[in-house]
Amino acid sequence: MHYLHQPRAPGAAVVSCSIGPVRKLELLAPPPAHVAVAVREGAFLPAAFELRLRAIAEALFSDEKGPPDPDRVVWVCADFRDFASRATGRGRFVLLLSVWVLTWIAPLFVWRFGPLAALDVELRAEALERVERSGLLGFAALAPKAMLCLMWFEHPDTQRETHTEVSCLK
Amino acid sequence: MLEVISGRARGRDFSTDCDVAIVGSGAGGAVVATYLAEAGLDVVVLEEGPHVPTREYGAMRPSESIRHVWRDAAMTLALGLGDSPSINVTAGRGVGGSSALTGGVCFRAHDHVLDEWSKEGLSELSAAGMDPWYSIVEKDVHVETVPEEMRSKSTRLFVEGGAKLGIPFHSMRRNTVGCTGCGRCNFGCPHQAKMSVDIAYLPRAVRAGARIVSDCLVDRVRVDGSRATGVVGRLLDGPGGKPGSDVFVRARHVVLSAGAMYSPLVLGRSGIGRRSRALGRNLTLHPSFRVIGRFREPVRGWEGALQSAYSDHWENEGMLLNSVFIPNGILMATMPGFGKAHAKWRKTAAHVAIFGGMLHDDGGGRVWSNPFGREPFMTYRMSKRDRAKVPILLRRMAEIFFAAGATEVFLPFFGADPIEPDDLESYPFESVKGMKIECSSQHPLGSCHMGASPESSVVDPDGKTWDVPNVWVADGSILPTSLGVNPQLTIMAMAARVAFKMSERLAKP
Numbered sequence: 028m029h030y031l032h033q034p035r036a037p038g039a040a041v042v043s044c045s046i047g048p049v050r051k052l053e054l055l056a057p058p059p060a061h062v063a064v065a066v067r068e069g070a071f072l073p074a075a076f077e078l079r080l081r082a083i084a085e086a087l088f089s090d091e092k093g094p095p096d097p098d099r100v101v102w103v104c105a106d107f108r109d110f111a112s113r114a115t116g117r118g119r120f121v122l123l124l125s126v127w128v129l130t131w132i133a134p135l136f137v138w139r140f141g142p143l144a145a146l147d148v149e150l151r152a153e154a155l156e157r158v159e160r161s162g163l164l165g166f167a168a169l170a171p172k173a174m175l176c177l178m179w180f181e182h183p184d185t186q187r188e189t190h191t192e193v194s195c196l197k
Numbered sequence: 198m199l200e201v202i203s204g205r206a207r208g209r210d211f212s213t214d215c216d217v218a219i220v221g222s223g224a225g226g227a228v229v230a231t232y233l234a235e236a237g238l239d240v241v242v243l244e245e246g247p248h249v250p251t252r253e254y255g256a257m258r259p260s261e262s263i264r265h266v267w268r269d270a271a272m273t274l275a276l277g278l279g280d281s282p283s284i285n286v287t288a289g290r291g292v293g294g295s296s297a298l299t300g301g302v303c304f305r306a307h308d309h310v311l312d313e314w315s316k317e318g319l320s321e322l323s324a325a326g327m328d329p330w331y332s333i334v335e336k337d338v339h340v341e342t343v344p345e346e347m348r349s350k351s352t353r354l355f356v357e358g359g360a361k362l363g364i365p366f367h368s369m370r371r372n373t374v375g376c377t378g379c380g381r382c383n384f385g386c387p388h389q390a391k392m393s394v395d396i397a398y399l400p401r402a403v404r405a406g407a408r409i410v411s412d413c414l415v416d417r418v419r420v421d422g423s424r425a426t427g428v429v430g431r432l433l434d435g436p437g438g439k440p441g442s443d444v445f446v447r448a449r450h451v452v453l454s455a456g457a458m459y460s461p462l463v464l465g466r467s468g469i470g471r472r473s474r475a476l477g478r479n480l481t482l483h484p485s486f487r488v489i490g491r492f493r494e495p496v497r498g499w500e501g502a503l504q505s506a507y508s509d510h511w512e513n514e515g516m517l518l519n520s521v522f523i524p525n526g527i528l529m530a531t532m533p534g535f536g537k538a539h540a541k542w543r544k545t546a547a548h549v550a551i552f553g554g555m556l557h558d559d560g561g562g563r564v565w566s567n568p569f570g571r572e573p574f575m576t577y578r579m580s581k582r583d584r585a586k587v588p589i590l591l592r593r594m595a596e597i598f599f600a601a602g603a604t605e606v607f608l609p610f611f612g613a614d615p616i617e618p619d620d621l622e623s624y625p626f627e628s629v630k631g632m633k634i635e636c637s638s639q640h641p642l643g644s645c646h647m648g649a650s651p652e653s654s655v656v657d658p659d660g661k662t663w664d665v666p667n668v669w670v671a672d673g674s675i676l677p678t679s680l681g682v683n684p685q686l687t688i689m690a691m692a693a694r695v696a697f698k699m700s701e702r703l704a705k706p
Contacts, residue, residue: 086536087539088536088540089536089540091540106260109264113264115268115572117269117273117572119270121269149537152535153536156533156535156538159533159535159611160533160612162630162632165612165632172535178260180525181259181260189525191525193499194379196377197377197378
């Protein structure tokens with residue numbers, strides 16, 4: 028199995044319990060954003076998937092200063108592509124369908140025709156918000172939004188900016 | 198290191214003989230495998246998912262864990278019927294099953310639930326009858342109380358809010374040893390501190406001679422005449438589950454432990470359990486709702502035990518409040534808006550606290566076979582009684598957060614703006630449509646439920662199918678009703694009981 032990073036070597040500490048020795052491992056360090064993302068070979072994903080996804084990610088993560096850091100968007104979208112390529116049948120179908128709906132249906136919510144990427148970032152965000160509030164189609168917005176947000180917050184730059192670095196209580 | 202035969206790496210057909218073939222390696226299958234192997238039986242465990250060693254899944258980012266060891270990349274949905282919310286149902290898919298991904302919460306079922314079962318003809322399932330089974334598995338998985346100092350600030354704030362309103366909270370019990378409070382149990386414990394079945398049971402089973410095969414999808418039980426002769430399936434070649442080599446395991450007995458979503462499908466495909474019309478019905482989900490409070494001060498709710506406190510204050514109304522935390526990214530995804538509207542929430546990600554509310558549901562779910570793929574299709578029609586509880590539960594949770602000092606509360610309604618304390622009284626909780634409610638479940642139960650009569654249940658009081666005497670079921674699907682509490686421990690206790698019932702029978706000439 029291919030991972031985005033190599034697992035850390037186990038630490039030396041050992042605790043014991045009634046079941047037997049339990050190895051204590053080093054906690055995962057912040058995510059390895061610097062490691063190149065590799066997509067599983069052979070997984071079927073339309074070529075346009077990542078471009079469509081990028082249009083959604085740019086709209087989602089834009090702020091009052093404008094579109095987000097393009098490098099981080101590329102990293103997140105590549106990771107999302109890897110995610111979708113590894114998902115089992117239904118999971119991948121749901122992701123592909125959701126991205127398709129947001130690409131082609133969301134523009135209709137702001138009275139535009141054509142793909143979402145053709146709209147400027149602010150109008151894209153407005154279209155996606157209207158889908159999110161629409162009831163049943165809200166699910167279409169939720170699946171890509173959840174995964175994009177999850178991966179966005181796994182990026183060390185995001186964690187630094189939002190003070191959400193990985194840490195434990197003890 | 199747990200020894201597992203990798204179906205993916207094998208590259209040729211797999212055929213073997215054994216005493217007992219067990220389908221699934223989660224909280225049910227692992228327990229049955231361990232006790233039967235230790236009783237001297239030749240056991241083969243067939244697991245659909247991959248074997249990802251604990252030290253590897255513990256080192257994954259949450260999104261990596263979801264793509265490698267969660268079922269359907271967490272995209273499984275029970276479609277809400279009528280005014281029911283649609284429910285996102287999550288489960289594990291790998292050696293160890295969902296137990297590797299739980300918060301480690303270990304509740305015994307309430308006495309009144311067990312008494313209800315015993316009155317329905319399942320006399321051995323009374324509180325007294327189940328006590329020894331609970332005791333065995335509690336010792337096996339090292340159930341301990343979470344110390345108060347392990348509570349995250351997110352949990353402490355909610356508990357403080359509850360205290361101001363006179364609502365008591367209690368410390369949870371979990372199957373842990375040496376937890377350091379990293380708040381990421383749902384993605385695999387990075388310290389092997391959680392005693393999931395891949396740590397507490399499966400190594401024992403392997404030491405006793407059991408064989409575990411990963412990436413092995415069982416299609417059906419082969420039945421000749423009135424008896425099962427084994428299981429057939431195929432090895433999977435990768436996450437897409439492309440058909441691989443054939444599998445046939447000849448067995449004297451078959452145990453299905455594929456969970457409440459899959460066990461009824463395998464039985465149905467095998468022509469077992471159809472006569473009662475109970476197969477796939479009676480699915481309960483423990484519908485769960487998250488409520489988020491935003492505070493002026495940083496909360497950093499991931500620092501601490503993921504689940505550490507609960508309140509059963511409204512247990513008589515079928516409501517349980519459970520502490521929980523979810524990754525910041527998922528938390529942010531539940532906040533409304535895109536772009537600028539969403540950016541303001543992202544900036545204060547470290548300032549939010551979260552708590553969960555769960556319903557002890559009446560059922561109303563159903564598992565259907567899916568004509569377009571191997572994954573089941575699920576529907577859920579929430580009972581009127583349960584549906585009426587949703588706004589009450591959410592209002593109560595919002596009240597607690599405001600009592601704790603939250604400046605805003607985010608309710609689980611798609612796209613809804615947060616509410617402030619002054620909004621609470623007039624907020625139209627009751628008029629929010631089911632399809633707008635965000636709801637999740639980690640506890641699918643009851644779709645092959647146990648009963649005293651073959652006319653109304655799928656398995657008998659010992660866990661054996663009524664139709665075929667050497668096919669058994671040992672997972673959450675056999676629970677007669679929902680529990681109202683996290684079911685991991687009860688599934689293990691029921692599985693231990695099934696294993697002992699089986700070993701009694703198999704020992705006979």
